[in-house]
Amino acid sequence: MAVRLRDVALAAGVSTATVSLALSGNPRISAETAARVVEVADRLGYRPHAGARSLRTDSTGSLGLVVGDVANPFFAELAGEIQRAAARAGFSIVLCNCDEDAARQDEYVRSLLAGRQVDGIILVPTAALTPGLRMAGAARERVVFLDRPLEVAGDGEAERHLAGCPVVRCSPVRAFADTAALLYDLGHRRVGVIAPPLETLIGRERRDMLLGALAAAGIAADGVRVVAGDFRQDSGQRAIAGLLDAGGGPPPTAVVALGGPMAIGAMKGLRAAGLRVPAEISLVGFDDAPWFELFDPPLTAIAQPVAALAGAAVRSMVELLSGGPAEAAEPIDVRPACRLVRRGSCAPPPVVAADR
Amino acid sequence: MAVRLRDVALAAGVSTATVSLALSGNPRISAETAARVVEVADRLGYRPHAGARSLRTDSTGSLGLVVGDVANPFFAELAGEIQRAAARAGFSIVLCNCDEDAARQDEYVRSLLAGRQVDGIILVPTAALTPGLRMAGAARERVVFLDRPLEVAGDGEAERHLAGCPVVRCSPVRAFADTAALLYDLGHRRVGVIAPPLETLIGRERRDMLLGALAAAGIAADGVRVVAGDFRQDSGQRAIAGLLDAGGGPPPTAVVALGGPMAIGAMKGLRAAGLRVPAEISLVGFDDAPWFELFDPPLTAIAQPVAALAGAAVRSMVELLSGGPAEAAEPIDVRPACRLVRRGSCAPPPVVAADR
DNA sequence: CGCCGTTGGTTAATCGTTTAAATAGTCGAT
DNA sequence: ATCGACTATTTAAACGATTAACCAACGGCG
Numbered sequence: 001m002a003v004r005l006r007d008v009a010l011a012a013g014v015s016t017a018t019v020s021l022a023l024s025g026n027p028r029i030s031a032e033t034a035a036r037v038v039e040v041a042d043r044l045g046y047r048p049h050a051g052a053r054s055l056r057t058d059s060t061g062s063l064g065l066v067v068g069d070v071a072n073p074f075f076a077e078l079a080g081e082i083q084r085a086a087a088r089a090g091f092s093i094v095l096c097n098c099d100e101d102a103a104r105q106d107e108y109v110r111s112l113l114a115g116r117q118v119d120g121i122i123l124v125p126t127a128a129l130t131p132g133l134r135m136a137g138a139a140r141e142r143v144v145f146l147d148r149p150l151e152v153a154g155d156g157e158a159e160r161h162l163a164g165c166p167v168v169r170c171s172p173v174r175a176f177a178d179t180a181a182l183l184y185d186l187g188h189r190r191v192g193v194i195a196p197p198l199e200t201l202i203g204r205e206r207r208d209m210l211l212g213a214l215a216a217a218g219i220a221a222d223g224v225r226v227v228a229g230d231f232r233q234d235s236g237q238r239a240i241a242g243l244l245d246a247g248g249g250p251p252p253t254a255v256v257a258l259g260g261p262m263a264i265g266a267m268k269g270l271r272a273a274g275l276r277v278p279a280e281i282s283l284v285g286f287d288d289a290p291w292f293e294l295f296d297p298p299l300t301a302i303a304q305p306v307a308a309l310a311g312a313a314v315r316s317m318v319e320l321l322s323g324g325p326a327e328a329a330e331p332i333d334v335r336p337a338c339r340l341v342r343r344g345s346c347a348p349p350p351v352v353a354a355d356r
Numbered sequence: 357m358a359v360r361l362r363d364v365a366l367a368a369g370v371s372t373a374t375v376s377l378a379l380s381g382n383p384r385i386s387a388e389t390a391a392r393v394v395e396v397a398d399r400l401g402y403r404p405h406a407g408a409r410s411l412r413t414d415s416t417g418s419l420g421l422v423v424g425d426v427a428n429p430f431f432a433e434l435a436g437e438i439q440r441a442a443a444r445a446g447f448s449i450v451l452c453n454c455d456e457d458a459a460r461q462d463e464y465v466r467s468l469l470a471g472r473q474v475d476g477i478i479l480v481p482t483a484a485l486t487p488g489l490r491m492a493g494a495a496r497e498r499v500v501f502l503d504r505p506l507e508v509a510g511d512g513e514a515e516r517h518l519a520g521c522p523v524v525r526c527s528p529v530r531a532f533a534d535t536a537a538l539l540y541d542l543g544h545r546r547v548g549v550i551a552p553p554l555e556t557l558i559g560r561e562r563r564d565m566l567l568g569a570l571a572a573a574g575i576a577a578d579g580v581r582v583v584a585g586d587f588r589q590d591s592g593q594r595a596i597a598g599l600l601d602a603g604g605g606p607p608p609t610a611v612v613a614l615g616g617p618m619a620i621g622a623m624k625g626l627r628a629a630g631l632r633v634p635a636e637i638s639l640v641g642f643d644d645a646p647w648f649e650l651f652d653p654p655l656t657a658i659a660q661p662v663a664a665l666a667g668a669a670v671r672s673m674v675e676l677l678s679g680g681p682a683e684a685a686e687p688i689d690v691r692p693a694c695r696l697v698r699r700g701s702c703a704p705p706p707v708v709a710a711d712r
Numbered sequence: 713c714g715c716c717g718t719t720g721g722t723t724a725a726t727c728g729t730t731t732a733a734a735t736a737g738t739c740g741a742t
Numbered sequence: 743a744t745c746g747a748c749t750a751t752t753t754a755a756a757c758g759a760t761t762a763a764c765c766a767a768c769g770g771c772g
């Protein structure tokens with residue numbers, strides 16, 4: 001049923017070695033023979049048995065992609081772009097949803113890598129340094145971190161190596177500065193921040209960057225209130241409650257949600273709380289989607305250059321696989337950077353609530 | 357570096373055969389030996405080399421998932437659910453975006469299957485019967501069609517077999533009836549339909565089912581106007597133009613878009629045309645998303661039971677792989693069926709435009 | 713003529729598992 | 743003691759591709 005190398009060899013009247021070499025374009029095979037072999041091969045519809053090849057060469061031509069959940073629109077777009085970029089580079093993608101769960105994430109990277117199911121893994125890490133990742137780093141495994149940098153705690157052997165895994169992301173500092181300026185100019189002085197989990201580096205990093213930007217723009221630190229979510233939509237919704245009725249001073253007049261689905265949750269939360277956006281409270285999201293413009297109100301959000309990110313990730317992976325620098329030191333900051341796309345969800349704070 | 361079966365055998369003081377048998381739970385191995393082997397195996401962190409296993413058993417433990425584009429929210433959700441269901445069944449998923457392009461789709465099914473990269477393919481077919489699919493069907497390949505049934509033109513050998521591939525979907529008739537009733541009751545008598553490509557069976561099927569429902573509800577056939585899209589967002593937007601200024605009678609007072617992203621496009625198109633939804637024109641989409649409720653207005657749409665669909669698809673695949681009926685005749689209609697989720701995008705037609 | 717280099721190809725070993733077939737050991741019955 | 747009939751384990755043969763090592767044929771050259 002299946003046509004094997006041997007069948008092609010038989011049909012072309014040469015040895016299997018010749019077929020293999022010819023198909024891989026080895027110059028030791030004469031042009032005529034090569035041509036004949038190729039012709040026969042695709043007349044028979046020959047495709048090399050992936051397993052056999054993988055056994056022999058210890059490489060599979062596929063990459064693992066481990067994300068929180070493809071249903072998250074940011075990941076969906078990312079997955080699409082990565083698959084396309086990978087296909088162009090001759091790789092296929094095996095998709096894994098870890099549901100933002102560290103244990104599941106670990107299990108996926110371990111089993112994909114250890115079982116030689118893939119040549120490498122592109123990982124959008126969900127959590128801080130877990131045992132599995134630590135091991136992967138220590139073993140100099142083929143992992144590229146995407147979008148979220150990973151914490152390197154301590155300075156043991158394992159950590160040093162883990163740090164060596166390439167990290168691909170893009171800088172939000174400019175977009176944060178724009179956001180801060182926008183909010184300040186509109187008159188906001190109290191802003192709520194829905195951050196990613198603060199146990200993770202990315203959580204603290206985004207928070208700190210945003211806080212820095214707000215401060216630089218002139219919004220006093222004691223005007224900002226931070227609550228952490230877990231990247232999921234629900235956590236965004238819950239966070240709104242926390243932001244709104246936490247004891248102490250008056251509630252924020254603007255909220256920025258620092259992770260895709262959390263912004264959607266926030267919008268639902270705000271609506272549930274009976275607050276009108278942007279008349280009574282402004283909202284900025286992170287990770288854009290084309291249909292945000294159809295929201296009520298159209299959601300202002302910080303967009304990541306997804307295609308560029310995806311391209312850089314697979315490029316980085318390919319390089320890593322072809323013996324690139326295992327000790328790649330600095331995160332690769334992809335250009336173009338994140339950018340703020342202004343839509344309708346930001347407006348001046350209500351007069352009664354605005355101080356000064 | 358990598359720990360092989362032999363390493364485990366050595367460490368446990370038995371032969372490789374014993375290890376293999378023990379790990380697969382073969383009762384011919386004594387309980388004590390088995391226990392020892394298992395213990396050693398996971399102390400060493402042994403994972404079988406996927407390629408080697410695949411070579412020997414001619415099965416890979418992975419399934420191909422070929423869709424139009426994961427960035428399409430319906431596919432994104434589907435992909436997530438399928439990956440989870442597959443994981444539960446012990447399969448991993450290799451993801452392929454064919455960008456709603458028939459040639460690319462063909463290429464993916466051919467290369468995945470012929471190269472034994474996957475055991476089977478779950479396919480949301482993008483087009484009518486293509487040569488590649490015809491061959492796949494003829495060769496009794498491991499393919500399950502999902503969501504969109506496939507046209508079986510002619511009655512040659514190839515077609516008969518292709519028809520044998522299982523088809524998993526869910527019936528929209530109830531939801532269509534509800535839609536028709538809703539529109540009728542609101543007073544609509546002229547409705548525009550944005551259909552999938554009419555060269556495809558799914559396109560004609562959805563159109564005909566909807567038209568039937570509209571007629572049954574009392575909306576005369578000459579009141580409905582159909583224009584086809586290609587499932588992509590842009591085509592929905594363009595379709596609106598076609599629906600609106602096509603010569604002849606007055607424009608529709610309601611539009612139903614029969615495919616995910618096309619509804620979003622339609623909404624953009626309507627807005628671009630300066631029409632207010634639902635005051636001036638009503639809109640119903642197909643394929644729901646949780647954030648449709650945040651749209652302006654909240655988009656009424658027909659939801660497919662995605663998780664059920666995904667579950668049925670992998671179940672069907674597993675059954676097929678374990679020697680199920682290759683001649684599986686009828687499409688498997690998944691329960692629960694599609695259902696109409698009413699939100700704010702439908703209202704009575706404007707009085708001036710409403711006839712009678 | 714004999715030797716060498718080159719060109720174009722083949723032989724055979726190998727990758728890590730699985731599994732049919734062979735083998736050793738044990739026990740009971742004769 | 744001998745012969746099955748088990749049981750637990752091992753031996754060895756695949757699976758299909760890649761590739762190092764080998765070889766034949768042919769010219770050119772001293």
